[in-house]
Amino acid sequence: xxxxxxxxxxxxxxxxxxxxxxxxxxxxxxxxxxxxxxxxxxxxxxxxxxxxxxxxxxxxxxxxxxxxxxxxxxxxxxxxxxxxxxxxxxxxxxxxxxxxxxxxxxxxxxxxxxxxxxxxxxxxxxxxxxxxxxxxxxxxxxxxxxxxxxxxxxxxxxxxxxxxxxxxxxxxxxxxxxxxxxxxxxxxxxxxxxxxxxxxxxxxxxxxxxxxxxxxxxxxxxxxxxxxxxxxxxxxxxxxxxxxxxxxxxxxxxxxxxxxxxxxxxxxxxxxxxxxxxxxxxxxxxxxxxxxxxxxxxxxxxxxxxxxxxxxxxxxxxxxxxxxxxxx
Amino acid sequence: xxxxxxxxxxxxxxxxxxxxxxxxxxxxxxxxxxxxxxxxxxxxxxxxxxxxxxxxxxxxxxxxxxxxxxxxxxxxxxxxxxxxxxxxxxxxxxxxxxxxxxxxxxxxxxxxxxxxxxxxxxxxxxxxxxxxxxxxxxxxxxxxxxxxxxxxxxxxxxxxxxxxxxxxxxxxxxxxxxxxxxxxxxxxxxxxxxxxxxxxxxxxxxxxxxxxxxxxxxxxxxxxxxxxxxxxxxxxxxxxxxxxxxxxxxxxxxxxxxxxxxxxxxxxxxxxxxxxxxxxxxxxxxxxxxxxxxxxxxxxxxxxxxxxxxxxxxxxxxxxxxxxxxxxxxxxxxxxxxxxxxxxxxxxxxxxxxxxxxxxxxxxxxxxxxxxxxxxxxxxxxxxxxxxxxxxxxxxxxxxxxxxxxxxxxxxxxxxxxxxxxxxxxxxxxxxxxxxxxxxxxxxxxxxxxxxxxxxxxxxxxxxxxxxxxxxxxxxxxxxxxxxxxxxxxxxxxxxxxxxxxxxxxxxxxxxxxxxxxxxxxxxxx
Numbered sequence: 001x002x003x004x005x006x007x008x009x010x011x012x013x014x015x016x017x018x019x020x021x022x023x024x025x026x027x028x029x030x031x032x033x034x035x036x037x038x039x040x041x042x043x044x045x046x047x048x049x050x051x052x053x054x055x056x057x058x059x060x061x062x063x064x065x066x067x068x069x070x071x072x073x074x075x076x077x078x079x080x081x082x083x084x085x086x087x088x089x090x091x092x093x094x095x096x097x098x099x100x101x102x103x104x105x106x107x108x109x110x111x112x113x114x115x116x117x118x119x120x121x122x123x124x125x126x127x128x129x130x131x132x133x134x135x136x137x138x139x140x141x142x143x144x145x146x147x148x149x150x151x152x153x154x155x156x157x158x159x160x161x162x163x164x165x166x167x168x169x170x171x172x173x174x175x176x177x178x179x180x181x182x183x184x185x186x187x188x189x190x191x192x193x194x195x196x197x198x199x200x201x202x203x204x205x206x207x208x209x210x211x212x213x214x215x216x217x218x219x220x221x222x223x224x225x226x227x228x229x230x231x232x233x234x235x236x237x238x239x240x241x242x243x244x245x246x247x248x249x250x251x252x253x254x255x256x257x258x259x260x261x262x263x264x265x266x267x268x269x270x271x272x273x274x275x276x277x278x279x280x281x282x283x284x285x286x287x288x289x290x291x292x293x294x295x296x297x298x299x300x301x302x303x304x305x306x307x308x309x310x311x312x313x314x315x316x317x318x319x320x321x322x323x324x325x326x327x328x
Numbered sequence: 329x330x331x332x333x334x335x336x337x338x339x340x341x342x343x344x345x346x347x348x349x350x351x352x353x354x355x356x357x358x359x360x361x362x363x364x365x366x367x368x369x370x371x372x373x374x375x376x377x378x379x380x381x382x383x384x385x386x387x388x389x390x391x392x393x394x395x396x397x398x399x400x401x402x403x404x405x406x407x408x409x410x411x412x413x414x415x416x417x418x419x420x421x422x423x424x425x426x427x428x429x430x431x432x433x434x435x436x437x438x439x440x441x442x443x444x445x446x447x448x449x450x451x452x453x454x455x456x457x458x459x460x461x462x463x464x465x466x467x468x469x470x471x472x473x474x475x476x477x478x479x480x481x482x483x484x485x486x487x488x489x490x491x492x493x494x495x496x497x498x499x500x501x502x503x504x505x506x507x508x509x510x511x512x513x514x515x516x517x518x519x520x521x522x523x524x525x526x527x528x529x530x531x532x533x534x535x536x537x538x539x540x541x542x543x544x545x546x547x548x549x550x551x552x553x554x555x556x557x558x559x560x561x562x563x564x565x566x567x568x569x570x571x572x573x574x575x576x577x578x579x580x581x582x583x584x585x586x587x588x589x590x591x592x593x594x595x596x597x598x599x600x601x602x603x604x605x606x607x608x609x610x611x612x613x614x615x616x617x618x619x620x621x622x623x624x625x626x627x628x629x630x631x632x633x634x635x636x637x638x639x640x641x642x643x644x645x646x647x648x649x650x651x652x653x654x655x656x657x658x659x660x661x662x663x664x665x666x667x668x669x670x671x672x673x674x675x676x677x678x679x680x681x682x683x684x685x686x687x688x689x690x691x692x693x694x695x696x697x698x699x700x701x702x703x704x705x706x707x708x709x710x711x712x713x714x715x716x717x718x719x720x721x722x723x724x725x726x727x728x729x730x731x732x733x734x735x736x737x738x739x740x741x742x743x744x745x746x747x748x749x750x751x752x753x754x755x756x757x758x759x760x761x762x763x764x765x766x767x768x769x770x771x772x773x774x775x776x777x778x779x780x781x782x783x784x785x786x787x788x789x790x791x792x793x794x795x796x797x798x799x800x801x802x803x804x805x806x807x808x809x810x811x812x813x814x815x816x817x818x819x820x821x822x823x824x825x826x827x828x829x830x831x832x833x834x835x836x837x838x839x840x841x842x843x844x845x846x847x848x849x850x851x852x853x854x
Binding site: 184185186187188189190192193196197199200201202203204205206207317325 | 393395396414415416419425427430431432433434435436440441444445446447449450451452453454455496500
């Protein structure tokens with residue numbers, strides 16, 4: 001009885017939904033990156049590492065310019081740009097390895113994730129005095145929360161929808177943009193063609209390699225932005241390994257969403273709700289150890305939804321297969 | 329004799345060739361695919377490029393289309409030296425290619441496939457559905473190739489998919505059309521229609537290069553012919569002044585028997601006995617309605633019929649790959665003309681059937697005959713891996729013994745490869761088929777079921793395979809031959825059973841005329 005009361009309370013509370021949307025936005029950016037990359041035929045499981053690199057770059061660059069005496073807003077903008085570029089750079093490695101060298105894309109992705117963890121941990125140790133870690137950022141150096149004037153005063157809805165971090169709104173715009181790009185533009189047609197049947201696209205005069213490069217790199221740019229959101233928007237600090245598997249959850253959202261931007265967004269919302277619910281449900285128990293178990297709720301939701309609700313999803317036909325011109 | 333014309337400088341011609349390829353050489357590791365190959369195609373003609381599988385036809389055309397790059401040699405388009413580094417360059421030079429395996433994207437629509445890469449508007453714009461649709465309808469009207477622009481490719485028949493491919497090329501305003509084995513997947517009716525379309529295109533001023541190894545089509549359609557053999561030019565011919573025999577000789581490099589030579593059969597006791605066989609199709613409809621026949625030792629029973637009348641299901645039921653709903657199949661061991669033990673096949677699975685002496689050449693060699701990614705060695709023991717000479721206690725493979733076996737088979741059956749360790753995928757279609765035949769015949773079967781044994785195989789290999797099948801008959805085996813090629817059925821069989829809608833209409837002698845067989849193939853009785 002007690003459990004259902006708490007659950008009902010949690011499901012109707014604006015806190016839960018505000019958190020859910022916050023995390024949904026955090027997940028949807030790398031997920032969109034994943035959708036673009038896989039639609040072009042390159043498997044990308046490296047969103048985790050790209051996000052982590054982005055989170056690190058955002059904090060370090062923001063602090064660097066802050067220490068140089070640059071104006072606070074500019075520091076944050078430069079930090080976010082650095083995050084995007086850092087994510088893009090990691091993605092570029094994946095692109096070179098899997099498109100030029102035709103290496104196994106899963107292995108390349110795993111390598112990038114491990115490399116990103118090692119690199120950022122090492123740099124934290126080297127760059128901070130006595131290696132004691134990156135200090136927490138003051139509120140003035142964080143990504144701002146936007147309040148939409150009178151809209152934000154609407155009961156419940158105002159808090160949930162109109163008092164979110166700036167990146168939440170950016171993510172919605174990008175979501176619409178990616179959906180439109182993939183299904184309503186000539187570039188999108190070509191991306192889908194390249195992911196399904198690169199030989200056919202090539203013989204039709206489409207530049208397969210260039211498109212794949214662009215798509216893989218975009219996945220890094222978006223994951224990097226998500227990293228900045230995590231460190232500069234949600235956490236206000238950088239810890240090694242702070243992405244905590246969210247890049248993988250984004251990957252699950254890509255599959256759950258059947259490689260469609262909107263589908264992936266719905267998946268991210270469900271997984272975000274898992275985060276939103278795990279906090280109030282932790283209050284249920286006086287046993288603090290249960291907290292750890294409840295923190296796994298989003299991940300359990302991923303498993304259940306992948307196995308039970310979605311079932312089989314079919315990736316683009318040429319996903320993960322390097323393109324060799326002149327073969328059939 | 330052709331040296332002088334080949335070496336003549338292009339600028340000396342009054343009208344330059346639409347396509348002229350000179351001294352094209354392309355080597356793959358271990359293979360010379362094209363060895364100083366020359367090709368001259370005049371504007372407005374249908375030029376047949378013929379040769380056996382692996383003769384280098386597709387390589388040459390892939391070079392012309394920019395998919396692969398020649399090691400040396402030059403290409404002239406309308407007399408101008410052309411540097412074709414990719415399909416984009418070829419499209420720019422108004423060259424289009426319909427590949428043997430269609431280059432279409434199944435989940436996309438007809439219109440999307442046709443405009444892909446050259447969409448209305450520019451790359452940066454929104455995809456204009458209406459303009460794409462209109463372009464397809466207009467082209468369809470102009471060339472008499474109507475298509476529904478909004479239907480997905482995966483919903484189209486093979487014939488219509490090919491039409492999409494042709495429209496795709498015409499949409500890019502190609503003047504030179506390369507057709508790589510376009511009839512291989514078509515029904516006779518679709519082939520007939522395609523030839524009409526191609527003749528119409530030539531009348532509109534297009535030039536067509538037509539790759540094939542079917543001699544009848546060469547004579548029927550082309551104006552001029554280039555023959556390739558093992559990567560080299562074997563001859564240039566004018567179609568009106570040549571014959572099937574001459575083309576075949578140039579392709580294979582020796583005289584080819586286009587007719588099969590065989591002695592009269594001496595049938596012995598019944599080996600394979602099939603009685604009132606019933607089975608369902610994949611869609612759970614009755615595919616076999618009580619099929620009965622006997623195949624005797626030392627005879628070939630041919631099954632004729634339009635495809636899809638239960639032949640595939642019959643083969644699968646006989647080989648243990650499809651459950652039968654009722655009926656009886658037995659196999660009798662015959663030795664020195666004497667009938668021995670008889671066993672019921674219906675209860676056995678595919679492996680047990682092999683043990684009692686049934687060999688099978690499946691109709692889909694890539695799907696169920698071979699494991700393409702595995703080596704030739706491994707493929708030669710497929711289904712026989714438990715034989716004591718290949719494995720110890722059916723568990724540890726005896727690699728040396730397997731290698732020896734594989735080497736013997738590829739020598740005996742003339743499988744052309746660089747090594748027995750090469751993957752089967754690297755073999756040409758004819759050599760893949762010979763490998764299956766080698767494996768199945770070497771098992772010393774009692775009965776042999778050969779389904780479409782020469783499908784997609786070139787003439788040199790066809791002759792070889794036919795001879796081997798007759799050898800099996802003469803060695804006292806029972807041979808059941810299922811083929812869509814009526815000529816093959818008529819020339820090999822000792823008796824012909826005609827199948828229609830899951831039943832045997834009648835069993836007749838091979839002297840029956842094509843017309844008589846045709847009547848029975850549509851269900852009529854004589």
